[in-house]
Amino acid sequence: MNISDAANAAGLPAKTLRYYEDIGLITPGRGANGYRDYSPEDVHRLTFLGRARSLGFSIEDCRALLSLYADEDRSSSDVKQIAQRHLDDISEKMRGLAEMQATLQSLVSACAGDKRPNCPILSSLGQPKTTKD
Template identity: 50%
Template structure:
């Protein structure tokens, strides 16, 4: 199948498939005329990448997960360790986002929101 068909089959844009190929996450065979040719195994890899990215895994972790997926002698403990490290990173990011939201909420509550020019939101940003 060509790149458009592969993109439709896995839910990843052709542009992202090219990017994944450029950074070495996937490879495609080439036809005699130089066009990329994908088989079902390639689509399965692209689906795997899409699912991992949907879960927020950074590309380097996706690379590690792909290697573990392909390694039938892998220890599941390695996969679990990687997943739990990502959970911890997501939880830290969630705490950081909550703190930012609380700070903005506090500033917005102290802004009069009327025709006066004074605004604690802008004052805080200018600090």
């Protein structure tokens, strides 16, 4: 299976497949012409990868998950730990974003958004002791 077919099957750009090979995640065989030749298993692992990435797992997490996936003697606790840590990361990110959102929302609401220069958003960034104008 050539790279573009594998990419289509896995729902990933061909460039990404080359990148994954570069970093040693999934190394397909090679045909006589030097072309990459992806097996159905390779495609399956690529699909697995794509889903893990879409859940926000880092490449290193994905590497670990792939190796656990292949390991029949794994402990589900190892998998769960990775996922739980990632969940914690997500929660933290969401907290940070929510905080930004709240601050920004109050500033945006307070801003007239007209042709006058007076702007609580800039005032607040310039001297944050008061959140309001």
